[in-house]
Amino acid sequence: MTATERSIAAAEAHGAHNYHPLPVVVATAEGAWMTDVEGRRYLDMLAGYSALNFGHGNRRLLDAAKAQLERVTLTSRAFHHDRYGEFCTELAALCGKDMVLPMNTGAEAIETAVKTARKWGYRVKGVPDGHAKIIVAANNFHGRTTTIVSFSTDPEARADHGPYTPGFETVPYGDLAALEGAIDAHTVAVLLEPIQGEAGVLIPPSGYLAGVRRLTTERNVLFIADEIQSALGRTGRTFACDHEDVVPDMYVLGKALGGGVVPVSAVVASAEVLGVHRPGEHGSTFGGNPLACAVALEVIALLKTGEFQERATRLGEHLHHELNVLAGTGAIDAVRCRGLWAGIDIAPSRGTAREVSERLMERGVLVKDTHGATIRIAPPLVISKEDLDWGLEQLRAVLAG
Numbered sequence: 001m002t003a004t005e006r007s008i009a010a011a012e013a014h015g016a017h018n019y020h021p022l023p024v025v026v027a028t029a030e031g032a033w034m035t036d037v038e039g040r041r042y043l044d045m046l047a048g049y050s051a052l053n054f055g056h057g058n059r060r061l062l063d064a065a066k067a068q069l070e071r072v073t074l075t076s077r078a079f080h081h082d083r084y085g086e087f088c089t090e091l092a093a094l095c096g097k098d099m100v101l102p103m104n105t106g107a108e109a110i111e112t113a114v115k116t117a118r119k120w121g122y123r124v125k126g127v128p129d130g131h132a133k134i135i136v137a138a139n140n141f142h143g144r145t146t147t148i149v150s151f152s153t154d155p156e157a158r159a160d161h162g163p164y165t166p167g168f169e170t171v172p173y174g175d176l177a178a179l180e181g182a183i184d185a186h187t188v189a190v191l192l193e194p195i196q197g198e199a200g201v202l203i204p205p206s207g208y209l210a211g212v213r214r215l216t217t218e219r220n221v222l223f224i225a226d227e228i229q230s231a232l233g234r235t236g237r238t239f240a241c242d243h244e245d246v247v248p249d250m251y252v253l254g255k256a257l258g259g260g261v262v263p264v265s266a267v268v269a270s271a272e273v274l275g276v277h278r279p280g281e282h283g284s285t286f287g288g289n290p291l292a293c294a295v296a297l298e299v300i301a302l303l304k305t306g307e308f309q310e311r312a313t314r315l316g317e318h319l320h321h322e323l324n325v326l327a328g329t330g331a332i333d334a335v336r337c338r339g340l341w342a343g344i345d346i347a348p349s350r351g352t353a354r355e356v357s358e359r360l361m362e363r364g365v366l367v368k369d370t371h372g373a374t375i376r377i378a379p380p381l382v383i384s385k386e387d388l389d390w391g392l393e394q395l396r397a398v399l400a401g
């Protein structure tokens, strides 16, 4: 047995089968490249679903983590620690808000946003107890907890996990009239991804986010933007909402906030909204821990230079242009691109997206398929233009008839 086969056999024997990974076993990684246990190199065109926006082993992030590892890593929130206030201040400033509630994973931050919106509904808006309604979009992806899968429209994510949490209503994504029709006196929030990543990088019609902002303001409803995958440079702006000059009431952040080093997520909002929480009403043992704060502070410092947003815009224009050329050859049915982020619908004549991903892997490029026919491209924002071009060359070769 090869080292690859041994690793995969052990994973399949003793790890639950809740994923179907490509048959590559990564041992080390740097920048946009990963190396497997046999010493083969692969270009990472997924970047941990945008958790690795700043690349594998980013020097500044590793140095920040190492320095903090030697000082203190965990206090629990029973005590203050010296990175927490700084982290909350800096993250609130990045978002143009007043307050931060840190958690660990994206799903926990979404749960936090849901609890916050409900509490705001009862305490501030005056919704009768137990009647708060949150409007969500079809084809959403917000995580995997029981409440979150309750409002998923993906049968694979939802089936066999009931009974489901009530209090959510689904409307078609991108349809303002449907959203307007669904808002009633008990509606406390609208929860949306500004771009639906998991669904295949679906970009809503221009003006949609601004329309959601206008409607929610008019009807005294909170606009919660799930920017876990879309924020922190990926689309060429700090937040995907920036493309329509929209500021939601709550930003939900995760993934790249931890720099691919540690899980860090957060809800960021005004004091009026996050101020509804009182001691003991919500929390997390690891949320806002010193190591997480140290890494996230360095992530915020990287974003403040604007360098990564600029790279994502510049390389993204190139990526979009090249993919449109490829679409002209008939190998691709549709391309959606914003910044360094693309959803590509593969023409059925070229095989399923999984088959295309496997053929790319054989040529040293790692991507992820989604929903049968779509592959998603989201390389680390540190990727060089030469490496991106090399990756695209492999895609062209794999799709060439």
Ligand SMILES: *Cc1c(COP(=O)(O)O)cnc(C)c1O
Residues within 6 Å of the ligand: 049, 104, 105, 106, 107, 108, 110, 141, 142, 143, 144, 193, 197, 198, 226, 227, 228, 229, 230, 254, 255
């Ligand atoms: C990844 C993701 C989540 C869930 O984050 P986890 O850290 O996996 O819990 C939620 N929303 C969006 C848009 C995501 O991309």
